[in-house]
Amino acid sequence: MYNLIYTMPFTNVDGEALTVQILEDGGTGSPVELTGGTPPFIVDVNDEDFLYTPTRFSGATLKLVGSDYLQKLFSTQYQKFKVNLVKAGSVIWTGFITPELYSQDYDNSLFELEIECISALSTLEYIDFKQEGATVSLLGIIKKCITESKGDFRAVYIPNVYTSSLDGITVSTANFIDEDGKAMTLKECLEEVCKFLNWTVTEYDGCIYFIDMDYIKAGKTSYTNILTSTTTTLSSTINLRDIPSKGNSNLLSILGGYNKAIVIDSDYEVDSDILYPELELNLSGGELFKFEKTKDDTIYKKEYYNSNLELFNYVLSNNSYTTYDKPFNTDKQSAGAVAMRKTSYGKTEALSKYSWQEMIEIKQKSAIILDNSAPYYLYKDIYHNGEEIKNDPFILNYPAIKCKGNELSYLVFDPDIKLCINFDIYLTTDKDGFEGDFKPTGLTSVPKLFIPMQLRIGDHYYNGSSWVTDSNTIFKVSTTATPNNYVNTWLQVYNYNDPELNVPDLNGYIVSFKSITTGDIELTIYNPAINPYSTPVFENPIESFFIRNIEISTQRVNASKSDSTKQDTKYENVVNEGFINALDDIEFKITSKNESELSYSKAMDGNSILDVLTNNIDNNSEKPEKLLIQRIINQYKQPKIKLVQVIKPDILPYSKVTDSYLSGKQFVFTGGRINYEDNSIECNLIELN
Structure with missing residues (x-):
C-alpha cells in the first residue's frame, strides 16, 4: 500500500492550486511539505510524428528547492515511489520516480534538485508478462497492464470501433514467452494489442485513452470506460484561434508522405520440441540401476535414470499386473517403462568416451517372475485365446509413456494442418534386455504388432479418424515390420502419408483435423502388443520393447518445410512505384488467419481463427494487417502539415482541431510538453487526411 510521504503545493499563473504528491510503497508516517523549484513540474508526452505509433507515454521532471538531498527517494525499484499531480481533488498525472536518476546544483547549501519520473504505463517496460x-x-491484456502499472487513473477509455468484443478475441499466453522461457514485457504485450487494433494508447489528464485516428476523423464519439x-x-x-496563446514558439512544417x-x-511457430x-535423462541425479554383460567379445552396458517423461511401472499381484511407483524393487526391474541409455563396444577397442544411445525400455514382466507363461507378460494380456481383446478399456490398463505438453501451451489446429507421430521401436527376447538376441523361428509372415496410443488436444481425443470427447478413446499404430525386417533392427512407424494429403515432409502416423481443434496436447503410448499365438510361434517370449526418437511434427497442406528458414506472412501496398518512400516495416506478433505453420500467435474469435475485423468507421470487414x-x-x-503551438492545455487526445488560417484542415494532438506552473502546453498537432 502506498502512503503519502511528501507534498509539494504550487499555484499556476491563473491562480489554480496544484499539489505534487510523493507516495512510498510500504511507507509510514505523516507527509512532509517540500518547496517547488521553477518550474516545479513539467510533463513531456511522446511526440512521435507517426500517427499509428502503438504507445504514446510520458515522463516528468520534478524540481525541488532545499538543503536535503532526499536520498530516500532513490530506489532500485521502478514502482517504489509514486508521484501524483493533483488538481481540484483529481489526479491529472500519475507515475513513478525513475530509479537513481537525479541531479542538483552543488555550489550552495540551498540547491535545486531535479527528479526524473516516468508515467505509470511506462513502468510496464520493466514488468514481465x-x-x-x-x-x-485482448481486453484481458489491457486490464492486466492497467493493474500492473499501479497508476491512479480516473478512467480508461477504448473506442467502440469493432463489432467483435475485445473480451472475446483471445490468444495463447505461450505467444508471449519465447523458446528460452523469457517473457515479453507488459509494454511489449500492450504494443502488440494496439498494433493489432490499429490504436495508440496514451495517458493524459489522469486518464488512459486508446486512440483510433480514423475513428476520430470520421466523427465517431462512442467510447467505453x-x-x-x-x-x-x-x-x-x-x-x-479560440484558445489563448501562451507563447510565440509557433511553427508550421511539412511532413513527407509514404507510398509503401x-x-x-x-x-x-510451434516446433516439434514443444x-x-x-x-532427457536426469544424469545428475545418479543412475537408478546399471547393468553390464559380455558376450562374443562385446561389452554391453545399460544405465537407468529418471527422466522428463511420465513412465508407468507394474508388479504382479494375484496373477495380474497393478501399477507400481518404482521401476526397480530390491534391484529387480519391475514390468513397465524406464528411461535408460545403453552402449556396446569390443573388448579390444580403445575408447576415449562411450557412445550412448538414449531410449525407453518397456519391460514385459517383472524380473522376479521366472516362468514364461501368460499372464505374466504384459503384451500377452492384450490377447485371449489367440484373439485380440476388442474392448479398448482393457488396453488402457497398461499405459507406458505419457508426455503432457505445458498446460499453458494453448495450440490451435485448423483443417489445413496435419499432425504426424513417429518413433523407432525394437523387440528383444533377451532376458537382460540387450539388442541382437531376438531369435524367432523362421518367419514367413509377420506376427501382428501394433502400438496403442492416445492423443488428446484440449478435451478432445483422436479415434483414428475423427476427434471425440470420450476419454477412453485410443488408436493403434502399425510399424514397418516385414518378414525380412523384423529382428535385430529398429522398426519405424508405418508411413501413413499419402500424396493426396499434400504434406510431403511428414513421415509416420498422420492425424487430420476436420474442424478447429484447440488446447494443450498430450500423447500416451500404451504397452505395445504382439500376438503370442501367431504362426510361426516365437521360440521365446518378448522380454522388452525399446522405443526411441519419439516425435510429433506438423505441416500445413501445400507448404514445404524443406527450407528451415521461417517464412513470415507479408502484407504490402505500394502507390506510384516510380518513386518509393517506404515506411519502416511494422511487425505483428498477434496475427490473423494466414498460411503460417502451427502457431501460438493466432487470434481467436470464439472457436474460430480470427480472419477479419468489422469496423464501425466504414462498416467494412478487413484483416487487421x-x-x-x-x-x-x-x-x-x-x-502532412505539422503545427507546433504553445497554448493553454485545453486540447485532449480525442480532440479534432481546426485552424481558421488553414481552411479545411483537421489536426490531432500528438504529444508535447506541459508546463503546469505556466498552465501551458507546447503541443504537436498533425494533420488528418
Whole structure:
C-alpha cells in the first residue's frame, strides 16, 4: 500500500492550486511539505510524428528547492515511489520516480534538485508478462497492464470501433514467452494489442485513452470506460484561434508522405520440441540401476535414470499386473517403462568416451517372475485365446509413456494442418534386455504388432479418424515390420502419408483435423502388443520393447518445410512505384488467419481463427494487417502539415482541431510538453487526411 510521504503545493499563473504528491510503497508516517523549484513540474508526452505509433507515454521532471538531498527517494525499484499531480481533488498525472536518476546544483547549501519520473504505463517496460492461464483476451491484456502499472487513473477509455468484443478475441499466453522461457514485457504485450487494433494508447489528464485516428476523423464519439464498463461520448472540436496563446514558439512544417507500407506477421511457430520434448535423462541425479554383460567379445552396458517423461511401472499381484511407483524393487526391474541409455563396444577397442544411445525400455514382466507363461507378460494380456481383446478399456490398463505438453501451451489446429507421430521401436527376447538376441523361428509372415496410443488436444481425443470427447478413446499404430525386417533392427512407424494429403515432409502416423481443434496436447503410448499365438510361434517370449526418437511434427497442406528458414506472412501496398518512400516495416506478433505453420500467435474469435475485423468507421470487414496498411496509405499518400503551438492545455487526445488560417484542415494532438506552473502546453498537432 502506498502512503503519502511528501507534498509539494504550487499555484499556476491563473491562480489554480496544484499539489505534487510523493507516495512510498510500504511507507509510514505523516507527509512532509517540500518547496517547488521553477518550474516545479513539467510533463513531456511522446511526440512521435507517426500517427499509428502503438504507445504514446510520458515522463516528468520534478524540481525541488532545499538543503536535503532526499536520498530516500532513490530506489532500485521502478514502482517504489509514486508521484501524483493533483488538481481540484483529481489526479491529472500519475507515475513513478525513475530509479537513481537525479541531479542538483552543488555550489550552495540551498540547491535545486531535479527528479526524473516516468508515467505509470511506462513502468510496464520493466514488468514481465506472466502466464496465468492457457489463453488471454485482448481486453484481458489491457486490464492486466492497467493493474500492473499501479497508476491512479480516473478512467480508461477504448473506442467502440469493432463489432467483435475485445473480451472475446483471445490468444495463447505461450505467444508471449519465447523458446528460452523469457517473457515479453507488459509494454511489449500492450504494443502488440494496439498494433493489432490499429490504436495508440496514451495517458493524459489522469486518464488512459486508446486512440483510433480514423475513428476520430470520421466523427465517431462512442467510447467505453472499462473501469466502470459504461459507454460514454467523448467529443471535442477545437479551433486554435479560440484558445489563448501562451507563447510565440509557433511553427508550421511539412511532413513527407509514404507510398509503401509493409506489415509482417511474425508468427511464433510451434516446433516439434514443444509438441513432444526430446528425452532427457536426469544424469545428475545418479543412475537408478546399471547393468553390464559380455558376450562374443562385446561389452554391453545399460544405465537407468529418471527422466522428463511420465513412465508407468507394474508388479504382479494375484496373477495380474497393478501399477507400481518404482521401476526397480530390491534391484529387480519391475514390468513397465524406464528411461535408460545403453552402449556396446569390443573388448579390444580403445575408447576415449562411450557412445550412448538414449531410449525407453518397456519391460514385459517383472524380473522376479521366472516362468514364461501368460499372464505374466504384459503384451500377452492384450490377447485371449489367440484373439485380440476388442474392448479398448482393457488396453488402457497398461499405459507406458505419457508426455503432457505445458498446460499453458494453448495450440490451435485448423483443417489445413496435419499432425504426424513417429518413433523407432525394437523387440528383444533377451532376458537382460540387450539388442541382437531376438531369435524367432523362421518367419514367413509377420506376427501382428501394433502400438496403442492416445492423443488428446484440449478435451478432445483422436479415434483414428475423427476427434471425440470420450476419454477412453485410443488408436493403434502399425510399424514397418516385414518378414525380412523384423529382428535385430529398429522398426519405424508405418508411413501413413499419402500424396493426396499434400504434406510431403511428414513421415509416420498422420492425424487430420476436420474442424478447429484447440488446447494443450498430450500423447500416451500404451504397452505395445504382439500376438503370442501367431504362426510361426516365437521360440521365446518378448522380454522388452525399446522405443526411441519419439516425435510429433506438423505441416500445413501445400507448404514445404524443406527450407528451415521461417517464412513470415507479408502484407504490402505500394502507390506510384516510380518513386518509393517506404515506411519502416511494422511487425505483428498477434496475427490473423494466414498460411503460417502451427502457431501460438493466432487470434481467436470464439472457436474460430480470427480472419477479419468489422469496423464501425466504414462498416467494412478487413484483416487487421491489411486495414493498417490501408489506413497508412490513406493518411500518408500526400505530405502532412505539422503545427507546433504553445497554448493553454485545453486540447485532449480525442480532440479534432481546426485552424481558421488553414481552411479545411483537421489536426490531432500528438504529444508535447506541459508546463503546469505556466498552465501551458507546447503541443504537436498533425494533420488528418
